[in-house]
Amino acid sequence: MATPLPTPAPNANLAAVAAGLRSAPYVGRLLDVLAHPVAQARPDLRHFEPAADGAAGQASPPEPADGLELPPASAAGHGHGGGRGVIVLELLIAAVAATGALRLRTLAGPRSRWLLITAVLAAVLPGSGLGPPAPDPHSTAASVPRGPAIAAPSPAAPGPVAAAPTTWTRLVDIERRLAAARATIAAEEWDIGHLAVVAGRHLDDPGAIAPAPAAVLAARARLATLLAAHDAVTAGYHRDLQAEYDLYRTAAVDPAQRNQLTSAAAHFPTPDAPVAVNANLGVMATQLAQEAALADAQERLRRLEALLPAQIAAIRHRRPFITPEVAAVSQTFGPTDLGIEPPLTYDGTFYPHFHTGIDLAGPDQTPLHAAADGVVLIAAASTDSAGRLVGYGNYVVIGHAAGFLTLYGHMSQVAVHAGDRVGQGQVIGFEGSTGNSTGPHVHFEIRRNDALLDPAPFLDGQLPAG
Numbered sequence: 001m002a003t004p005l006p007t008p009a010p011n012a013n014l015a016a017v018a019a020g021l022r023s024a025p026y027v028g029r030l031l032d033v034l035a036h037p038v039a040q041a042r043p044d045l046r047h048f049e050p051a052a053d054g055a056a057g058q059a060s061p062p063e064p065a066d067g068l069e070l071p072p073a074s075a076a077g078h079g080h081g082g083g084r085g086v087i088v089l090e091l092l093i094a095a096v097a098a099t100g101a102l103r104l105r106t107l108a109g110p111r112s113r114w115l116l117i118t119a120v121l122a123a124v125l126p127g128s129g130l131g132p133p134a135p136d137p138h139s140t141a142a143s144v145p146r147g148p149a150i151a152a153p154s155p156a157a158p159g160p161v162a163a164a165p166t167t168w169t170r171l172v173d174i175e176r177r178l179a180a181a182r183a184t185i186a187a188e189e190w191d192i193g194h195l196a197v198v199a200g201r202h203l204d205d206p207g208a209i210a211p212a213p214a215a216v217l218a219a220r221a222r223l224a225t226l227l228a229a230h231d232a233v234t235a236g237y238h239r240d241l242q243a244e245y246d247l248y249r250t251a252a253v254d255p256a257q258r259n260q261l262t263s264a265a266a267h268f269p270t271p272d273a274p275v276a277v278n279a280n281l282g283v284m285a286t287q288l289a290q291e292a293a294l295a296d297a298q299e300r301l302r303r304l305e306a307l308l309p310a311q312i313a314a315i316r317h318r319r320p321f322i323t324p325e326v327a328a329v330s331q332t333f334g335p336t337d338l339g340i341e342p343p344l345t346y347d348g349t350f351y352p353h354f355h356t357g358i359d360l361a362g363p364d365q366t367p368l369h370a371a372a373d374g375v376v377l378i379a380a381a382s383t384d385s386a387g388r389l390v391g392y393g394n395y396v397v398i399g400h401a402a403g404f405l406t407l408y409g410h411m412s413q414v415a416v417h418a419g420d421r422v423g424q425g426q427v428i429g430f431e432g433s434t435g436n437s438t439g440p441h442v443h444f445e446i447r448r449n450d451a452l453l454d455p456a457p458f459l460d461g462q463l464p465a466g
Contacts, residue, residue, distance in 0.1 A: 017031065017034065017200035020200035024223075025224075026227050030223060033189060034192070038185050038189065039185045045248065046276040048175060048273040050172055050175040050176040050179055167251060171247055171277075178244070181233055181237040181240065182237070185233055188229065191226060196223065248284045249288070261277050262274065265277040308326040310463075311369065321371040321406070321459065322369065322462065324370075324408055325360055325442060326463065327361055328360070328361055328362075329359065330360070332355070332358055332456065335351045335355075336353050336354065339353065342354065356445055356452055357443050357445035359444075360444060361440065363431070364412065365432070366431040368430060368442055369428065370422045371400075372400045373421075373422070374422060375419065375420070375421055376418050376420040376428070377398065379417050380418075381434070382435055390435055390436060391435050392436075393409060393411065393434025393437060394409075394429070395407060395409040396411065396414055398428070403449045404446065405448070406444070408428065408443070409445075410431075410434050411431065412432025412440075414428070414429045415427055
């Protein structure tokens with residue numbers, strides 16, 4: 001269950017604040033805080049109450065009374081300034097407005113003016129709320145830190161947590177710091193909102209019942225200090241969010257750490273601890289799976305970038321096979337007079353020399369692509385007894401659905417291994433002239449159920465004409 005935080009301060013009129021503080025060096029940062037309060041942003045990960053020691057949370061502020069905005073009960077004890085002094089100032093201004101009898105610029109005598117200014121200064125200068133008040137020993141917020149020091153780690157909770165593994169101890173420490181920082185940031189932003197209303201008033205506005213110029217100047221000076229403190233606490237808060245994210249990311253892929261977190265959370269006194277831990281581990285597992293899928297898609301894209309338009313068009317039109325490379329056919333399928341081709345009986349007829357595939361002659365080292373999805377069955381080299389490359393030379397055979405095989409011969413280099421799953425278009429090697437070859441080319445075959453097939457009809461429209 002999340003710690004209740006102070007409700008936001010009344011929305012300051014950003015245009016009025018900008019106009020009233022147009023010369024202030026921090027006006028841009030102030031408007032950004034007012035428009036985008038950190039306390040109202042939800043972190044991606046879920047959190048749990050680290051301990052019931054009062055250091056991690058604060059009560060919500062009281063409801064406004066009689067039309068006046070009251071500071072949160074915790075604000076006076078924060079030491080972040082502005083809450084108590086500003087509300088006294090606002091009450092004083094409201095009282096003056098209600099009587100209609102006083103205006104700072106038109107007070108009848110110097111003694112009356114001095115008494116009013118003294119009252120205002122007592123409300124807004126240090127010691128009255130705009131400066132750090134003395135710590136309230138009865139305030140549950142007394143332990144909330146100020147400035148860059150977000151929170152000192154509290155002692156480990158009793159019971160199983162005291163002996164919890166290091167990963168769990170780190171997580172609890174992070175949660176404590178985050179809870180303290182959220183409370184501090186919420187209180188600071190509440191104070192900043194109220195101070196902006198006062199500091200943004202024009203000093204030369206005769207038509208408005210404004211606080212004394214000294215009060216406005218004090219509010220402006222306090223704003224600069226408070227904004228710097230807010231930036232420091234927010235920076236620490238974001239560092240701890242990153243540390244928490246990294247912790248869960250590591251644990252999601254480490255079974256030992258994951259088990260440590262879930263086991264310790266199950267025994268933690270706060271009931272929302274196991275809910276938060278399990279939810280965050282699930283979120284991280286999903287993210288890691290998505291990242292792996294995207295990395296795989298990126299790799300597939302990298303491989304496809306080497307394809308030429310004819311091959312991409314074949315994939316897009318769901319052609320069962322794409323050409324390993326877009327290149328001229330230097331030798332067709334079937335009987336030939338070329339003496340290096342082996343004898344073969346095809347369709348019941350014996351041929352002294354038969355070319356069992358087609359040859360595609362492109363530049364040496366051209367990437368060669370898998371004709372279809374499949375599994376690499378052979379990635380090897382044909383050699384004779386002396387170790388010389390003969391026959392197909394370096395070659396690859398891929399098995400496909402419905403009993404199809406494709407063969408790629410004479411490669412200079414093979415880029416896959418037997419057992420690899422490959423996708424259509426994936427680079428499986430590079431063109432060469434190894435084995436019984438007369439020059440750089442790829443020898444490409446398609447077979448089905450031990451029968452040789454002419455690859456040309458399967459590649460219709462993908463190869464250069466002529």
